[in-house]
Amino acid sequence: MNRILKILFVALFVRPLVFIILGLNVRGRKYLPLSGPAIIAANHNSHLDTMVLFSLYPLSVVHKLRPVAAADYFLCNPLIAWFSLNVIGIIPIARTGKINKNGIFSACHEALDNGDIIILFPEGTRGEPEKTSKLKKGIYHIVKDREDTPIVPLLTHGLGRALPRGEALLVPFNCDVVVGNTLPPAASSDELLALLNDAYARLLKDCLTYTGPA
């Protein structure tokens, strides 16, 4: 049932939104993991990030995509909570820091065991438009005991112009989506974050809509 809802949502809402109102310049599509377990580590500038990721996948796979999302934000209102859990299929995660590390990520492990593709935003927040905030270490705690799970870096650019945090008006912009190679294994959380930061810096150069210093 939820699977059908999600397919309908992607086919009738997400895809027209992404392909007509927005418009994507996709690079490196071949690196996109089509089956789980896998983690997509994406930068986060807009609610549209998740929509864009959904639109990249064939409808037969979209139910496997599980965005990790802040429980305090998405579960506060019963209607949004129902929609986030049942249609989007989020994995809610507590940002309060009160629960221990294994407890926080148990739902992620469950999903990965189930062969899902987790969408993770290591910045933890959308932050300022078109800027990558400091990456959080949580991603390392998910993968450290899971050698079977590849981390694929993915950079979007331009979505923070289309729909930035705190704005209700969506303005059409073409956006870049650049997918990178699977990251090599990392021995520590700092190493992993360094690899990820490097990957983002490299992917940014392939963006058509990026006009800053090369």
Place this chain on the structure above:
Amino acid sequence: MLGIPENAFIAMLAVLGVLVIATVIQFILRLKRPDIDYRELTQRIVSWWWIIGLLFLFLTIGTTAAIVFFAFLSFLSLKEFISIVPTRQADRNAVFWVYLSIPFQYYWVTTGWYGMFIIFIPVFIFLLIPVRMVLKGETDGFIKSAGVLHWAAMLTIFSVSHVAYLLVLPEKQVMAGGVGLVLFLLIMTQFNDVSQYVWGKLLGKHKIIPKVSPNKTWQGFVGGMFTIMLVASIVSPHLTPLNQVEGLIAGILISVSGFFGDVVISSVKRDLHIKDSGNLIPGHGGILDRMDSLIYTAPIFFHYIYYLYY
């Protein structure tokens, strides 16, 4: 045929014929030389089928449908342009207003309100964009943004809407109608691109603007212009109210303005250090890469025949 005037219908069939020939040649090339990668050529031809198929479909459905089609082309072009040029986060609302001007501009076209059509963007939108920006209050980079946004509106909305207005001009050439004018403009513009390229490949030696476009040569430019002059003078009496001499001059105007449209958009891309403006059309790049010449030929051709006949 199908409600389309006879000569315009023949022109459509001719275009489809050329496309069929190109497709067949491409198949033969792929069979004869399997060692060469023809993927880009194939992609280009498939994309041409889509572009021409959609254009002919909307032209056949009717005038309003075709005007909506050109409005949508304006939307896609504007989106692509505004996405590759630098704009500020504070410009979002002004950009939205520029988008909103598209339905208005094309509504003036459907009603045939020439006075409004011709001043709406150069006057009202020109004045309104900075007003919306002032209300936002961000003054750093104000001048640049105001310039970029109005230029975007002129290129992608005002210029392109001239193609649509050809459809509502009173019919002076009953055998072809407004559709004939649109086809004449589009075919000549595209054929000019192709023949400048072919002459350039065959004889090209002296570069015109090497810094902007290393492939543009005087030989290509002049060869293309003579080709278009010849073809335009033969075709124009059948598709437009123009006689042979006027058609020949239309050919010169389209050839020269098409060249400049091409290099102006090339300069934009050079400035931004990108090769294509997007990847909407497989094998061609973005929509602006395809519309570049038309942005210049449309208003020039329109005002030429408007001065002579309307």
